[in-house]
Amino acid sequence: MLKKAALKAALKLWNKGGFTVRFWDGEEKNYGKENPNFKIIFHREPEFKDITQIGSNIVLTLGEAYMDGSIDFEGSLDDVIATMFKNQAGDIKKYDLAGLRKKMFSGVEEEEKENIHSHYDLGNDFYRKWLDRTMSYSCAYFKRPTDTLEEAQLHKIDHSLQKLLLRKNETLLDIGCGWGWLIIRAAQLYGVNAVGITLSEEQYDGVTARIKKLGLEDKVKVHLLNYMDLDPKQYKFDKIVSIGMFEHVGKEFLPLYLHKVNTLLKDGGLFLLHSIMGFTEAPTNGWIKKYIFPGGYVPTVRETVSLLPDFNFYLLHMESLRRHYARTLDEWHKNFMNCKDELPEKYNERFKRMWSLYLAGCASAFRTGNIDVVQYLLSKGVNNKLPMTDEYMYED
Known part of the structure; x- marks a missing residue:
């Protein structure tokens, strides 16, 4: 539950754009201020050696989870990448x-x-x-x-x-x-x-x-x-x-x-x-x-x-x-x-x-x-x- 709470808190910071996350226990949650245009699907609970990494670097977290086969993306990768950069843009x-x-x-x-x-x-x-x-x-x-x-x-x-x-x-x-x-x-x-x-x-x-x-x-x-x-x-x-x-x-x-x-x-x-x-x-x-x-x-x-x-x-x-x-x-x-x-x-x-x-x-x-x-x-x-x-x- 601790990993899931940490992921939710980190994903909530991506408030520009819109996307859906389906967690490994079947729960689905929408994020962002716009209609969802892609989905992140967790096939299983990901392994994290350092749980603090989730909040400090969500991009690294998701990238490694994809490499390990823990997640996949449904929809256009262009939308995924655009949302990532949109939420890292100048403030x-x-x-x-x-x-x-x-x-x-x-x-x-x-x-x-x-x-x-x-x-x-x-x-x-x-x-x-x-x-x-x-x-x-x-x-x-x-x-x-x-x-x-x-x-x-x-x-x-x-x-x-x-x-x-x-x-x-x-x-x-x-x-x-x-x-x-x-x-x-x-x-x-x-x-x-x-x-x-x-x-x-x-x-x-x-x-x-x-x-x-x-x-x-x-x-x-x-x-x-x-x-x-x-x-x-x-x-x-x-x-x-x-x-x-x-x-x-x-x-x-x-x-x-x-x-x-x-x-x-x-x-x-x-x-x-x-x-x-x-x-x-x-x-x-x-x-x-x-x-x-x-x-x-x-x-x-x-x-x-x-x-x-x-x-x-x-x-x-x-x-x-x-x-x-x-x-x-x-x-x-x-x-x-x-x-x-x-x-x-x-x-x-x-x-x-x-x-x-x-x-x-x-x-x-x-x-x-x-x-x-x-x-x-x-x-x-x-x-x-x-x-x-x-x-x-x-x-x-």
């Missing part, structure tokens, strides 16, 4: 998510909004002067040496959407949607129902006007709110994309961000995370932090990837766009220098020199490899329905 309990959320509510959220306002609400007319027609303020994707900035930005949007394998009438969320060209293009090309969110009032006004002008009110929505305020009970998306937003989250809130995305994404859904990445973990340089991106933090690949298993994200594909961003910034700097004398008087000479240094300096930082920009394609949980190769991402 979000090690993060104080409630504490982080409380901290964000107690002033940090308002500070984040102010940080966004200080950079992105300089005025649509200001950005329109030196960005391209799509008003894309993130890394472009130069497929050919002859690509214009606008062509490269459209390539970036299309490349990002292509990775997500969008299907008609699927739901897509863009966290930090900027001036909205991605969600608009997603609706136009793929027929998805797209939602964008931003904290920038200028961007919100710009996106809203674009959607109305194109007559896409039924397919594209934009909201002026924090990503944390999206209710998972109201919203569940097939696909999520976030371009140039992760850098604004802040180091201590990265787990909270990934947890929130997990709650908003359907099981098996795809998440495209596009972010500037540091080469090594380090604080944001003082000048950028003070004058350009207050509150920002550039994580590293090592740092980001290490967080993924704890939030049930599987890394499917990773691509560096470092040289693309260097060229993007070169183009922006050239455009800015050509138009800076046309800017209103409120943008004084000191401001112009600041922005010139920011754009040219960042181009150098990408070119010399001090910082990178990376696209991660992730799935929430295992998704075995995707193409076997990545060729689809690069097809014209």
Whole structure:
């Protein structure tokens, strides 16, 4: 009876998934929170030299029992293995998510909004002067040496959407949607129902006007709110994309961000995370932090990837766009220098020199490899329905 009690206690810890156990005395018991999809059958009472092993390592216990012929499995071995790994996966309990959320509510959220306002609400007319027609303020994707900035930005949007394998009438969320060209293009090309969110009032006004002008009110929505305020009970998306937003989250809130995305994404859904990445973990340089991106933090690949298993994200594909961003910034700097004398008087000479240094300096930082920009394609949980190769991402 002692062995059986120990086995029951150990198996009870496998609370993810669902399975049935038939013990050697004929008793059957279901475990897990889902309907059973396989059965463990004990043919006889197993032999254990050390009964404490049962609780400390149930996988070893079952593996040895199978080797000895004491047990067999009924059902798919894939389901058995999936349940085993599901119950050994990263645990979000090690993060104080409630504490982080409380901290964000107690002033940090308002500070984040102010940080966004200080950079992105300089005025649509200001950005329109030196960005391209799509008003894309993130890394472009130069497929050919002859690509214009606008062509490269459209390539970036299309490349990002292509990775997500969008299907008609699927739901897509863009966290930090900027001036909205991605969600608009997603609706136009793929027929998805797209939602964008931003904290920038200028961007919100710009996106809203674009959607109305194109007559896409039924397919594209934009909201002026924090990503944390999206209710998972109201919203569940097939696909999520976030371009140039992760850098604004802040180091201590990265787990909270990934947890929130997990709650908003359907099981098996795809998440495209596009972010500037540091080469090594380090604080944001003082000048950028003070004058350009207050509150920002550039994580590293090592740092980001290490967080993924704890939030049930599987890394499917990773691509560096470092040289693309260097060229993007070169183009922006050239455009800015050509138009800076046309800017209103409120943008004084000191401001112009600041922005010139920011754009040219960042181009150098990408070119010399001090910082990178990376696209991660992730799935929430295992998704075995995707193409076997990545060729689809690069097809014209």
